[in-house]
Amino acid sequence: MPAAHGRSSFPGNHLKSVAFCTFGCRLNQYDTETIRTLLDEFGGWRSVPFREHADVYVVNTCSVTARADATCRKAIRRIHAERPESAIVVTGCYAQRAPGELAELPGVRLIVGAADRGGIARKMHQMPEGGLEIAVSPIAEAREFVDLPITEMMEHSRAFVKVQEGCNESCSFCIVPQTRGASRSRRPESVLAQAHALVASGYAEVVLTGVHLGDYGLDLPGNRRGLTDLVREILAIPKLQRFRLSSIEPASITDELIELMAGHDTFARHFHIPLQSASDAVLSRMKRRYTAEHFSMLIRKIGQAIPDCGIGTDVICGFPGETDAHFQETFDCLAELPITYVHPFTYSVRPGSEAEGYGDQIPGDVKKRRTRALKKLMRDKQRAFCERHVGKTLPVLLESSRRNGSSYLAGWTDNYLRVELGEGEAQGGVVDVHIVAAEGDRLRGERVPVGAHQ
Incomplete structure (x- = not known):
């Protein structure tokens, strides 16, 4: 003992x-x-x-x-x-x-x-x-991806595949390079072997993840495969029911990647694209390598190419020097774009970041007020996006959850909407669900019997 x-x-x-x-x-x-x-x-x-x-x-x-x-x-x-x-x-x-x-x-x-x-x-x-x-x-000494593949996960339906580690950017608010090191990619052969093994083990959805997915492959000697090439090869895996990308930077989303998502049913209609701010003045101080206009054009392009695509973003509220006018630019940009959910973060100083030395810190009450405003906008956008799906039949990856000691069925659509179906145990896999109601940021649905929609 x-x-x-x-x-x-x-x-x-x-x-x-x-x-x-x-x-x-x-x-x-x-x-x-x-x-x-x-x-x-x-x-x-x-x-x-x-x-x-x-x-x-x-x-x-x-x-x-x-x-x-x-x-x-x-x-x-x-x-x-x-x-x-x-x-x-x-x-x-x-x-x-x-x-x-x-x-x-x-x-x-x-x-x-x-x-x-x-x-x-x-x-x-x-x-x-x-x-x-x-x-x-010292993480700065790490030069190669430590390949420790796994073929079993605690989740029974979704499996994550890590393909890249670290970051070469120098965003002034961030300490990721200090905690995860420089960008390092995993060999494509290893990625594909793990993805094949996970699908063979019964996982219905494979999620590709990394610190900076768009940098995938750039550091590998003799490698000519970029992120889009890797995605295309994963999509070709037999019996893969759904594939999803985790967070990806705006500059990393190419027309080719958008076209691949638009043209492949297995590729989940979902992008999570960090914005951080829609004020060019703030973006410049953050050392982000895009403008608000570039971000806006990208989101509109995705919305036009992929109907009902789930598009999420991250925003920092109260970055040093952010004025009320700067914040309003961000709020207005998000309100106008077909963003379906927003993760607002109240800025906090990270020891060792460049922004730690910025003198024009924002008062705490101002930062919190801006965060609350974006959270309300997020709720409104999520509610509106959910309501658009009532009456539709959607493919949902089911998983069992527990509430008050009882099991109930819930899951996710490919465009990242939460769907609840009531009591029961999940059998695994993607099934058709008829959406009967929208309840805030989630949907309520009924499973469609196999063959009923034919």
């Missing part, structure tokens, strides 16, 4: 239990699944749900904002308060950026950086009875 006071004593024949807590983006979700796979391959570990007791809790952190940092710290403190006998392992972007801060938290026994993740299983196996180990190598 585990010893008290934050130490775990593991007999040699004891199968150690591990639970995972993941914060942040889809990349982090993939990285967590990688750690789970590494532990399975190493042996001696069994995964349990996070709410159950575990010998070890692995917390995969996010550090995109100060609020994200605070959320991670709060979770670690809560784990230790509720399970003081369990060990806590911390990894992710916060661990890479500020391991010293995390080392001060109670219960933390091991901190593993992004470049050291490949050895996490051995380090967890060798955790000492007491004390703390910090394994955080």
Whole structure:
């Protein structure tokens, strides 16, 4: 049995239990699944749900904002308060950026950086009875993609495939290059092998993910395949029911990629394209490599080529120097464009970012007011987009969810709308659903019996 006071004593024949807590983006979700796979391959570990007791809790952190940092710290403190006998392992972007801060938290026994993740299983196996180990190598030294493919995930219907890591941009508000390093691509042969294996294992949807997807392949010696080439090859996989891209920068979306989505039913009609601001003055200070006009033209082009395409974006509210007029430019731009959802972020200073040194910081109440305004706009846009789909029959990737102790069917359309169907267990795969109502930011539907629409 585990010893008290934050130490775990593991007999040699004891199968150690591990639970995972993941914060942040889809990349982090993939990285967590990688750690789970590494532990399975190493042996001696069994995964349990996070709410159950575990010998070890692995917390995969996010550090995109100060609020994200605070959320991670709060979770670690809560784990230790509720399970003081369990060990806590911390990894992710916060661990890479500020391991010293995390080392001060109670219960933390091991901190593993992004470049050291490949050895996490051995380090967890060798955790000492007491004390703390910090394994955080300089991420700037990472030059190659660490290929740790996985073919099983906790989700039963969707599978993420990580194809690229790091970023070569220098956005003034961002610290991703400091937490994930320079852009590094995975060999296309490895990507395709994993995608084939996931489809063969029964996953209905494959989601391609990376820090900067548009940079895929640029760093690979002798490689002539770019992102669009890779997507085309994945779409050719037999029995793949749905393919989706995760977040992609405006400058990375080519006419060829839009045409590929428009002409292929398997390619989900969904782009998530970060805007950050629609004020050229603010974009310039952010060191973003596009203008508001370029973004607007791109969104309109997508809307014309792909009817009912789900288009989401990210916006930073209250970046240093952003005036009321600058914010109004952003608000008006989003209101006019066929954007279907918006993720507004209240700006927070990231230690080590260029913007940390900007003197014209925006008062907190102003930042919050702007964030609230965009959240209301987001709700209005989501509601309007949902209402347009009432009465239609849509393909939905079903998955089981739980509410009040009961299972119910829910899922996602290809254009990223949440659909709920009522009680039941999902059988997996994409099915036709007749939409009967729009309820805020989601739809309610009824499953269409096979052959009923013929």
